[in-house]
Amino acid sequence: MLQPNVNDSSGGEALLQVNGVTLQYRTPERRVTATYRVDFDIHPGERLVLLGPSGCGKSTLLKAIAGFIRPVEGSIRLSGAPITRPGPDRMMVFQEFDQLLPWKTVRHNVTYPMRCNGVSAEEANRRAEQVIESVNLSGFIDSYPHTLSGGMKQRVAIARAMAMRPYILLMDEPFAALDALTRRKMQEELVALWEAVGFTLIFVTHSIEEAVLVGSRVVVLSPHPGQVCAEINVDHLGGPNSSGEDFQAACRRIHDLLFPSAGEAQ
Amino acid sequence: MIDAKQAGVRPPFVSPVKRQDFTRKVVPVSEIGTIEVPLPWTQRIWNSSLVRRGVILVILAIVWESYGRWLDNPLSFPTLSETLTSLWTDIASGTIPERLQVTLRILLMGYGLGILLAALLTTLAVSTRFATDLLSTLTAMFNPMPAIALLPLALLWFGLGVPSLIFVIVHSVLWAVALNTHAGFLSVSNTLRMAGQTFGLRGLRFVTGILIPAAFPAILSGLKIGWAFAWRTLVAAELVFGVSAGQGGLGWYIFEKRNLLETSGVFAGLITVMIVGLFVEGVIFQTIERLTVRRWGMHGG
Structure with missing residues (x-):
C-alpha cells in the first residue's frame, strides 16, 4: 500500500487536501485557536514548506496532518480519505533528538x-x-x-x-536544534536526497532562508491564529546552480509578507 | 606591571585599532605525534569500583577482627575468624545452603508474583484514568505499611506456612515496583510516544514496544527496591514466625543459633544474608544494568 512518490509534480490530483481547517488546543485555563480556516493542497513530489512566525500554529497543523489532533472545523484528507489517527503512511521527523x-x-x-x-x-x-x-x-x-x-x-x-x-514525509523543524553549520549541510543533503529518491515532503520552519532552501513551494502563515496569507513557488532557488539574486529576492518577498509594516518602512 | 589595586578594574573604552588579517598552515596530525596517552596502570586499577570496594571490605575485616580480639568475648562479639569458621562448617555440612534454598524459593515465588501483579496494575493504569487513580490511591495507602505488620493477618487468613510468607512478600514488592514503573511510564517523553504512535502502535503493543523499554531505568530501580524489600521482609518474617515455613529458612537459622547462644552462628547467618544481597545487587542487577540502560545510554538521566 505504501509506495514512493516519484517526481511527478505535473498537476493532477492533490495527495493531501487541507480544507478550512481550524485547530484549537486546550490549556488548563482556556481554549486557544491555533489556526483559522487554513486551506492548502499538496501534490505528489512537492516539498511544501509551512512557514510562519512562532505561535502561528504551523506545528499544530503538522500534528493534525499526522493525526495527533482533530480539527474542530474543516477536513484533512489523504488521497481522499479523512485522517483520523497517526499512522505509518505519514511518518514524522520531530525536532527533538x-x-x-x-x-x-x-x-x-x-x-x-x-x-x-x-x-x-x-x-x-x-x-x-x-x-x-x-x-x-x-x-x-x-x-x-x-x-x-x-x-x-x-x-x-x-x-x-x-x-x-510513506505517502508523505512530515518534518517538524528537524534541523532547528542543530548548530548553524550542520543545519546548512543537512538542508542541502535533504534536497539532494529528494533529487535522488523522490518523495513528498511537508516541512515546518520559522526560518525564511530554510524555507527557500528546502522547499519547492512555501505556504506563508500569518501570526496567531495562523491563516494562509500566500503560497509561493521557490523551486530551485537555493541550489548550487541558482543565482543568489533570485534567492535573495524570494527571501525578501516572503519577509515582506510576514512583516508588512517593516516592508513599508524600507 | 599592573598594580594589585588596579587589577580587575575595567580599562577605559577606546575605539579598537584595526588589526591585520592572517592565514596560517596548521600542523598536520601526523606531525603532532601521540594525541591519546593511556593512563598509568595504578590509576586504571583504582578506576575499577570492584577494586575500591574490595579495599573497603578488607579494611572493615581488619577492624572487625582486631575489635573482636581486643574485646575477647565470643558470646557477644565473636571475631571474624570465628564467624568464618562457623560459616564454613555450616556451609560444608549443608545446613546453610539448605536454609538458603528454602528462603530463596519462597522469595522468588513472592517476588515473581508481586512483579506480575505490578505489571498488570500499571498496564491498566496507563490505559484508563480510573485505573490511574486506583493505582495511586492504593499505593499511597499500602506503600508505607510495613509488610511485617500484615503477618499476623496473613497467618489468620492463610495459616502457618508458605502462602502467608508469599502474601507479605507480594505486599512489599507490589507497591514499590508499581509506583516506580508508573512514574517511569509518565516520564516517557512526548516525542517518543508520538514516534511510537506514528509507527501505528496502540494498546498493549505500545506498552511493550515503547513504554516499557523507555521507562526501563525507572522499572529497574523499582525492581531493585522491590528486591530489597522482599528480602528484608522474608528474613524478618522467618525470624518472627520462623518455623511457619514448615522447614526453616535463613531467618530461622539465625533465630536457632541465638537460642543456642552460638553467637558466631548468628553472625554467620547475617553474613550469608549480606553475601546474597551483595551478589544480587553487584552481579545480577549490575549485569542487567550493563546490558540494558548503560548500553543504551539511559542511565543517570
Whole structure:
C-alpha cells in the first residue's frame, strides 16, 4: 500500500487536501485557536514548506496532518480519505533528538517501524541498509543513538521515516536544534536526497532562508491564529546552480509578507 | 606591571585599532605525534569500583577482627575468624545452603508474583484514568505499611506456612515496583510516544514496544527496591514466625543459633544474608544494568 512518490509534480490530483481547517488546543485555563480556516493542497513530489512566525500554529497543523489532533472545523484528507489517527503512511521527523529509540541500534531503529507494519525481516533489513547508506551513516549502522551527534540522530530519524516509504514525509523543524553549520549541510543533503529518491515532503520552519532552501513551494502563515496569507513557488532557488539574486529576492518577498509594516518602512 | 589595586578594574573604552588579517598552515596530525596517552596502570586499577570496594571490605575485616580480639568475648562479639569458621562448617555440612534454598524459593515465588501483579496494575493504569487513580490511591495507602505488620493477618487468613510468607512478600514488592514503573511510564517523553504512535502502535503493543523499554531505568530501580524489600521482609518474617515455613529458612537459622547462644552462628547467618544481597545487587542487577540502560545510554538521566 505504501509506495514512493516519484517526481511527478505535473498537476493532477492533490495527495493531501487541507480544507478550512481550524485547530484549537486546550490549556488548563482556556481554549486557544491555533489556526483559522487554513486551506492548502499538496501534490505528489512537492516539498511544501509551512512557514510562519512562532505561535502561528504551523506545528499544530503538522500534528493534525499526522493525526495527533482533530480539527474542530474543516477536513484533512489523504488521497481522499479523512485522517483520523497517526499512522505509518505519514511518518514524522520531530525536532527533538530523543525521537530515536535509545534501546535500539541505528539499524533496528530503522527496521522497527517496518517490522511493526508487517514488512519481512529480510526486506526491512535490505531497505534499512539502503536508506542508511543514502544518509551517509553506513559506518554507524550498529551504533546506539546515544553515541551519535545531533545531526547524525536527525539523519537516522529521516532514514527511519524514508524506509517506511510513506505517502508523505512530515518534518517538524528537524534541523532547528542543530548548530548553524550542520543545519546548512543537512538542508542541502535533504534536497539532494529528494533529487535522488523522490518523495513528498511537508516541512515546518520559522526560518525564511530554510524555507527557500528546502522547499519547492512555501505556504506563508500569518501570526496567531495562523491563516494562509500566500503560497509561493521557490523551486530551485537555493541550489548550487541558482543565482543568489533570485534567492535573495524570494527571501525578501516572503519577509515582506510576514512583516508588512517593516516592508513599508524600507 | 599592573598594580594589585588596579587589577580587575575595567580599562577605559577606546575605539579598537584595526588589526591585520592572517592565514596560517596548521600542523598536520601526523606531525603532532601521540594525541591519546593511556593512563598509568595504578590509576586504571583504582578506576575499577570492584577494586575500591574490595579495599573497603578488607579494611572493615581488619577492624572487625582486631575489635573482636581486643574485646575477647565470643558470646557477644565473636571475631571474624570465628564467624568464618562457623560459616564454613555450616556451609560444608549443608545446613546453610539448605536454609538458603528454602528462603530463596519462597522469595522468588513472592517476588515473581508481586512483579506480575505490578505489571498488570500499571498496564491498566496507563490505559484508563480510573485505573490511574486506583493505582495511586492504593499505593499511597499500602506503600508505607510495613509488610511485617500484615503477618499476623496473613497467618489468620492463610495459616502457618508458605502462602502467608508469599502474601507479605507480594505486599512489599507490589507497591514499590508499581509506583516506580508508573512514574517511569509518565516520564516517557512526548516525542517518543508520538514516534511510537506514528509507527501505528496502540494498546498493549505500545506498552511493550515503547513504554516499557523507555521507562526501563525507572522499572529497574523499582525492581531493585522491590528486591530489597522482599528480602528484608522474608528474613524478618522467618525470624518472627520462623518455623511457619514448615522447614526453616535463613531467618530461622539465625533465630536457632541465638537460642543456642552460638553467637558466631548468628553472625554467620547475617553474613550469608549480606553475601546474597551483595551478589544480587553487584552481579545480577549490575549485569542487567550493563546490558540494558548503560548500553543504551539511559542511565543517570
